[in-house]
Amino acid sequence: MAEFNRELIAKVCAGDEESFTVFVKTYTPYVYRTAMAFLHDPAEAEDVSQEIFLKIHRSVSQLNDLYAFQSWLKQIITHSCLDHLKKQARGKPIPIPDLGYDLLSQDTPEHWEQHLITMEALRNLNPEYRETIVLREWQGYSYDEIAHILGVPVGTIKSRIHTARMQLRKLLADEAQ
């Protein structure tokens, strides 16, 4: 996540439109990557990113404590992505991802290939395991927080994270062979 800029956030909370533009530019990569981590679909991730910034714009003025901004933002992003995942699960099937890694990427081809393999392994995880591992690895939530967000016992989260890692290990090992 982008570094916390108190001055910028204060201006955004006060309704300064120019500061909000700067805020969008600063936080778009994090928001989009989080959406991609959950949804694995660039088009959906773009829609959710737009939706997230719209939610932030509508409700940021109600934020009383500036220092709670990071966790508040993380919460909005997480809930928007999880809601979208639920809709996705109800409706259309999980798309075949076009993750957008290409040769123009700044990384070396070996690296992007490895990233692509990792993302593919992540996508092949059971959706419940995937969302749990993303909440832990990317969002940095504790087991208790994840249990609260997903509404399941902490024991289930421990088990899901462990199983997810073991499955990823197997998937990556299969890919390496």
Add this chain to the structure above:
Amino acid sequence: MECRECLERISEDIDGELSNSEHEELKAHLLTCPDCSAVASELRMINKGIQQALETIPVPTDLDQRIIRGFEQERRREKKQTVYTLLILVLLGSPLLIVLLGLYRLVNLFYSLGHAFWQAKASLLTLLPTTTSWWIGITAFILSIIGISMIRILVRGSSFKGVLS
């Protein structure tokens, strides 16, 4: 600690969810067990790999611009909506305002007429002798009774005798 238990706890250890004593116990086992130690380092590598893979997801170059443009469109739409809402309120409110003004004028007219009659009656009563005033009062009372009875006949459609009884 056995390998099975160690493997179950490696994830919790990676995430810093173990207590100090549990962590020390696990660490001691990992130092003596190369297999579990290999799994632990592998899982740590996978974690690092996931974070790196997510951090390097390419963001569409103009996404922020599109989001900002979306906001501008949203703002324009909101402004338009505000103008339309005001226009509709004015259009709906104008006839209501006219009706209310008419009603006010009517009520005012009734009030003025009533006041004028009251003034005329008071002036007449003060000018006339007391006995005449009494007669006028009694006549007015009788006429009121007759008037009320007539209205009841009209409303009920019953006979004059029936109304009086």
